[in-house]
Amino acid sequence: MTPSRNADRPRIDAHEKVLGRALYAADQPFPGLLHAMTVPATIAKGQILSIDTAAAVAVPGVVRVFTHGDFAQIRTTPAARGAYGQPGKGYQPMIGPQVRHRGEPVALVVAETLEAAVEGAEAVTVRYAEEPFSAEMDDSLATPEPEPVSQQASGDAEAAFANAAHIVDVEYRHPQQHHNPIELISTTAAFEDGTLRIYEGTQSAAAFAGGLAGMMGMEPQALRGVSPYTGGGFGQKNGVQEQSVLVASAALLLRRPVKLVMPRGQLFHTASYRPHSRHRVRLAADGDGRLLAGIYETVQQNSRYDGFASDHGANPPRLYGYGAWLGRERIVRVDTQTPGHQRAPHEHPASYATECAIDELAGALGMDPVALRLANDTQRDPLTGKPFSSRHLAACLTRGAALFGWDRWTSEPGALVAANGDRIGLGVACGSYKAAMTPSVTTLRLSANGQCRIATSGHEMGQGLRSVIAAELIEVLGVDPGKLDIRIGDTGHAPQHLTAGSWGAGSAAPAARAAALKLREELAQLTGAALTDEPVHAQLARTRRPFLEVSVDTLPLGKDRQAIEQLRRGMPVVTGPEYPDFLAFSWIAHFAEVHVEPSTRRVRVRRVVSVADCGRVMNRRTAESQVRGGVVWGIGAALRETAESDPRFGGVLNNDLAEYVVPVNADIGAIDVDFIDEPDNRLNISGVKGLGEVAMVGAAAAIVNAVHHATGKRIRHLPIRIEDLL
Amino acid sequence: MPNSQGKHRLETTRRRVLKAGTIISLSGAMLPTTGLAQQAGPQPSPENGVTVPVSFRVNGRPAALDIDARASLLDLLRERLGLVGAKKGCDHGQCGACTVHMNGRRIASCLTMAAKAHGRDVTTIEGIAGADGLHPMQQAFIDHDALQCGYCTPGQIMAAIACVKEGHATTPEQIKEYMSGNICRCGAYVGIVAAIEQAAPQIERS
Amino acid sequence: MKPLSYVRAGTAREAIDAFVAAGDGARYIAGGTNLYDLMKLGIERPAHLIDIADLEGADRIDTDGDRLFFGGAALMANVAEDPVVSRDYLVLAESLSKAASQQLRNMATVGGNLLQRTRCPYFRNGVNGTYPCNKREPGSGCAALGGLDRSQAVLGASEACNAVSPGDWPVALMAMDATIELQGRDGTRVIPISELYRPPSQTPHLEFTIGREEIVTGIAVPKTAAGRNSVYLKVRDRESYAFALVSAAVALEMDGDRVGQAHVALGGVATVPWRARAAEAFLRGRTLDREGALAAATAAFADARAGRHNAFKIELGARTLADALITAGSKSQ
Known part of the structure; x- marks a missing residue:
């Protein structure tokens, strides 16, 4: 049974969501629930000298005030915030008197009501000994790592520059950004059926069974991580939070369920973010626009203690057929909370810098930027020499150009003027994102009455993973979408992987498909004949069995059974983009039309056209939404979002949704999406590559290039705001 | 709207200070069951601080309880009544996820003190679907995939219904402007506008 | 937030009496969109709230005479959509409809909006001592001067404060020569809107000339043909x-x-x-x-x-x- 083109159908969990019945972490009801509130540190670095909790304890309703003295037994492990799996890295606040960043929790107040917890938290008095600190990477006290954290090289890039007809040498700066999913990060810990259940909107429920247990000195099976619906993740919810073990420990000590909903203002200081980075891009081309070489050097801000890698260099060399390449990535350590992965974590900033540089090169060459990109298309990875499993980037560009009306483009900036006097700018940029995969463990039960239940690995955070799983079950088994029960995001149902990096669909679709195919096989054995086109449950009913259940472990290319054991232990196992015989990426081309007001220089993104190659499209409707969402993120990055930190104090000054400016409805014009929809059957049995991340890659660059086309101004930092264009 | 609540005299009563951890029962609380059909209702939690009696209608049913006068309407709905459809996204009126209707108008329940609900009608996402199925706006959100993670969705839908009833859904530009108080971080704005355009003719203006 | 009492007043007189009786820590609350927000941030710490959103007749909008009159508790959304205001005084209507969101405009009153406090991030943040702010803690200094001042004022700043007055409606009223009706213990007085606001000078914590127990009971705008342009x-x-x-x-x-x-x-x-x-x-x-x-x-x-x-x-x-x-x-x- 080869995968067919998928029908457009409603998001499988939309019904629950529009009714307000989908229960997110903070929605779970518990009798006797206690409410917690944190006390944030008011210094950027130093030691706690004393904490006076007397006034807080005296607040009516306050049950207990925890400080670092209560939590000394908590261990910092590779699962801790900021460790990113590395021993000796990471930082867990409140297990000692040190303060390593502004806003970290220094006390946890637990009370009968939220109002009492808040009052109690305000009544805690902390005395500190402050120490000198650096809040950003340009500070004198910031510490650059002496050696690059990663390098890429192919051929002699330096030498190629000597022979180049055209050279671009530019530096782009990318600001610190915050994910701000609308679901606040909440943690609820409650005892049920002899286990401690941790309800937290997360992309990694396993982090609570395995990781949190390790930090608390408990057996992994004593904890269960539950996150059936995550209210947006974007990478901010991909592991244990600073608050998680504190709430779990409080529940353990009090023997009562405890809930903490971290306030938005505090999340800007406790949760992760996309760090500030600088990108120097040098490109060399011959007289015909052939890319002879690229040299790409980046510097990224990190915290003092984190294990967060820098990966800016992975994608740009693979986008075009560079003759030679040299990439170097460095990091600078400062006194902040640890940064982390935020949607298209390094691919977005890297594409922003390099795709704007390509636009600058097109300008230097006097070439159409679409033509320049097409002229440098490649089917082979310049770094390894391996082929790509599938690459339809040129088709994305040509189809996008046609849908967009790229023939309006002029080589001279500022030449297009709207009827109202606005300057019109057209911009293009491309993006790529690795097609990664991770193992899954799946149990599928089809009942003779048509009910179908699947428990598998993965989290639903809006990307549409349930709809992807449903698509395979509907196609292979002919099940009624209304009779599907899809259990994911819960270690009580199946081992859970960290769901991130666009490997969700590429892992869950093959898992669901493999389970459904196995079920068909077993049913065929039962009936002794090949199955017909009739719905499978009806054929099952004739065997007089009430149900048929199968279990399947699925492994990504190039992995052995050991990967399943790692998954069961809650450890991330991810493959890609390099596989034994090829490299696998998703690809996209974005086209943006901006209008710039002549006087006040407001920039409006009137229309974006995006064409993606993500292998087989699992659900046209949810896939279009994912791409539109990525484009909205690109608009936010290009024109709106930046964290502002006053170096004298540290921390994020604009730590709310009024001052940290994300796009609102009125900011968004038309976003037209199309897909190549060619299955990548070399990669997995579903033919699917990821989409959620690649959707954003290149979107900001297309807008920045359009702003240049409208105004003639090349702004090399983000966001582009009014003052940059006046 | 003349001062319909002017006759109500609402005052707080100072409670005896409770010992930490002591559980008391709510006096005269009537917990509506709407929205609780699938779950065990949370036990009434003891109130602290100075309490105020609040008696109002939520989704057509009466509710009455003494509540900490500091509490927001959002925390009243979510933490006291188990109506968890309205969501907390910022707690400062900056995101719209907590949008409910009070006396038929959309408001931010996080910035509305619970005491202000006294004597009024509150409608939440749990109260808009008819017995015969989804509200037209709910169906339109499904049809246009006007959601992704779903967290802002109850607030979007409550705002969208009000947007139509106010007469602010006559053009896409107007819809965008009058829906800008509801942030969707997943970026479903294009679908949201399309959903409202679809549902608008099926919803009466007030 | 400290425990607080809440009472809903029926008339201005009743509200003023309740305010005086409550003594220190009493504050009026109308829509609450600014006050409750600042209470959650710990910047405002009232012990007693007297709700004046439902005062008898206080939501009146009267456009019949030679002036426009808006009761202090008229909702921003209602004034913005009033047929006369939105037809003949677009500057007023737009200043309201472009503020905040429809949810907040359904809560906030046109009287309360006059007293909205600054959005200066150094003021709103760090009530726990992170950032000095002369407006929040007189004499503590101003972190915005010499700091991240992109959003700060370029007109009217002093050496003590450069925080921006955040409103839109007061700006439109200022252009239109509005007068403000205030009711206090000793009766009612009317002042030009220009006299409501105090420049920061050396006392940026003193923002308004309104008395502690006074209520904004009305806003009057003289009718003018200029409203159409x-x-x-x-x-x-x-x-x-x-x-x-x-x-x-x-x-x-x-x-x-x-x-x-x-x-x-x-x-x-x-x-x-x-x-x-x-x-x-x-x-x-x-x-x-x-x-x-x-x-x-x-x-x-x-x-x-x-x-x-x-x-x-x-x-x-x-x-x-x-x-x-x-x-x-x-x-x-």
């Missing part, structure tokens, strides 16, 4: 749901093709709602062309002083005001 132009960091970087309220009384009396006020750039008298004087008797509009707008910013990151507001302010003048002028043709 009016606009409120607001420029911000996104298209909606944001405070102004710069805003301009303009209403023009025309004398043929020449400007008679211009009403001009600025928001987002000053420590108080800013009446631009210099621009008004410049415009008197002139025809409105792009060049003249820009010259008038530049005159409005003659006294502006920039900090480290907010110099752009002077240029942007002038261009915004020029655009507003051209738009208002075009309505008279």
Whole structure:
């Protein structure tokens, strides 16, 4: 049974969501629930000298005030915030008197009501000994790592520059950004059926069974991580939070369920973010626009203690057929909370810098930027020499150009003027994102009455993973979408992987498909004949069995059974983009039309056209939404979002949704999406590559290039705001 | 709207200070069951601080309880009544996820003190679907995939219904402007506008 | 937030009596969109709240006489959509409809909005001592001066404070010569809106001239034909749901093709709602062309002083005001 083109159908969990019945972490009801509130540190670095909790304890309703003295037994492990799996890295606040960043929790107040917890938290008095600190990477006290954290090289890039007809040498700066999913990060810990259940909107429920247990000195099976619906993740919810073990420990000590909903203002200081980075891009081309070489050097801000890698260099060399390449990535350590992965974590900033540089090169060459990109298309990875499993980037560009009306483009900036006097700018940029995969463990039960239940690995955070799983079950088994029960995001149902990096669909679709195919096989054995086109449950009913259940472990290319054991232990196992015989990426081309007001220089993104190659499209409707969402993120990055930190104090000054400016409805014009929809059957049995991340890659660059086309101004930092264009 | 609540005299009563951890029962609380059909209702939690009696209608049913006068309407709905459809996204009126209707108008329940609900009608996402199925706006959100993670969705839908009833859904530009108080971080704005355009003719203006 | 009592008053008299009886820590609350927000941030710490959102008759909107009258508790959304206001006084309607979101405009009152406190991030943040702020803690210093001052004022700042007055509605009212009716223990008084706001000077914590127990019971705007040639132009960091970087309220009384009396006020750039008298004087008797509009707008910013990151507001302010003048002028043709 080869995968067919998928029908457009409603998001499988939309019904629950529009009714307000989908229960997110903070929605779970518990009798006797206690409410917690944190006390944030008011210094950027130093030691706690004393904490006076007397006034807080005296607040009516306050049950207990925890400080670092209560939590000394908590261990910092590779699962801790900021460790990113590395021993000796990471930082867990409140297990000692040190303060390593502004806003970290220094006390946890637990009370009968939220109002009492808040009052109690305000009544805690902390005395500190402050120490000198650096809040950003340009500070004198910031510490650059002496050696690059990663390098890429192919051929002699330096030498190629000597022979180049055209050279671009530019530096782009990318600001610190915050994910701000609308679901606040909440943690609820409650005892049920002899286990401690941790309800937290997360992309990694396993982090609570395995990781949190390790930090608390408990057996992994004593904890269960539950996150059936995550209210947006974007990478901010991909592991244990600073608050998680504190709430779990409080529940353990009090023997009562405890809930903490971290306030938005505090999340800007406790949760992760996309760090500030600088990108120097040098490109060399011959007289015909052939890319002879690229040299790409980046510097990224990190915290003092984190294990967060820098990966800016992975994608740009693979986008075009560079003759030679040299990439170097460095990091600078400062006194902040640890940064982390935020949607298209390094691919977005890297594409922003390099795709704007390509636009600058097109300008230097006097070439159409679409033509320049097409002229440098490649089917082979310049770094390894391996082929790509599938690459339809040129088709994305040509189809996008046609849908967009790229023939309006002029080589001279500022030449297009709207009827109202606005300057019109057209911009293009491309993006790529690795097609990664991770193992899954799946149990599928089809009942003779048509009910179908699947428990598998993965989290639903809006990307549409349930709809992807449903698509395979509907196609292979002919099940009624209304009779599907899809259990994911819960270690009580199946081992859970960290769901991130666009490997969700590429892992869950093959898992669901493999389970459904196995079920068909077993049913065929039962009936002794090949199955017909009739719905499978009806054929099952004739065997007089009430149900048929199968279990399947699925492994990504190039992995052995050991990967399943790692998954069961809650450890991330991810493959890609390099596989034994090829490299696998998703690809996209974005086209943006901006209008710039002549006087006040407001920039409006009137229309974006995006064409993606993500292998087989699992659900046209949810896939279009994912791409539109990525484009909205690109608009936010290009024109709106930046964290502002006053170096004298540290921390994020604009730590709310009024001052940290994300796009609102009125900011968004038309976003037209199309897909190549060619299955990548070399990669997995579903033919699917990821989409959620690649959707954003290149979107900001297309807008920045359009702003240049409208105004003639090349702004090399983000966001582009009014003052940059006046 | 003349001062319909002017006759109500609402005052707080100072409670005896409770010992930490002591559980008391709510006096005269009537917990509506709407929205609780699938779950065990949370036990009434003891109130602290100075309490105020609040008696109002939520989704057509009466509710009455003494509540900490500091509490927001959002925390009243979510933490006291188990109506968890309205969501907390910022707690400062900056995101719209907590949008409910009070006396038929959309408001931010996080910035509305619970005491202000006294004597009024509150409608939440749990109260808009008819017995015969989804509200037209709910169906339109499904049809246009006007959601992704779903967290802002109850607030979007409550705002969208009000947007139509106010007469602010006559053009896409107007819809965008009058829906800008509801942030969707997943970026479903294009679908949201399309959903409202679809549902608008099926919803009466007030 | 400390425990607090709450009482809903039926009349202004009742509210004032309750306020006086409650003593220290008493505060009026109307829509609560600003006060409750600041209470959650720990900046406002009332012990007793007297709710004045439902005072008898206080939501009255009366456009029949020779003036527009808005009760202090009229909702922003209702005033914005009033048929006369939205037809003949666009500057007023737009200043309301471009503020906040419809949810908040359904809660906030036009009286309470006059007293909205600054959005200065150093003021709103760090109630626990992170950032010094003379407005929040008199004498503690001002972190915004010499700090991240992109959003701060270029007009009316002092050595103690450069926080922007955040409102839109007060800016439009300032342009339209509104008067404010205040009721206190000893009766009612009426003041021009310009007298409601205190420049920061050395006491930025004293923002308004209203007495502690006084209530804004009404706002009156003299009727003028200029309302038909009016606009409120607001420029911000996104298209909606944001405070102004710069805003301009303009209403023009025309004398043929020449400007008679211009009403001009600025928001987002000053420590108080800013009446631009210099621009008004410049415009008197002139025809409105792009060049003249820009010259008038530049005159409005003659006294502006920039900090480290907010110099752009002077240029942007002038261009915004020029655009507003051209738009208002075009309505008279």
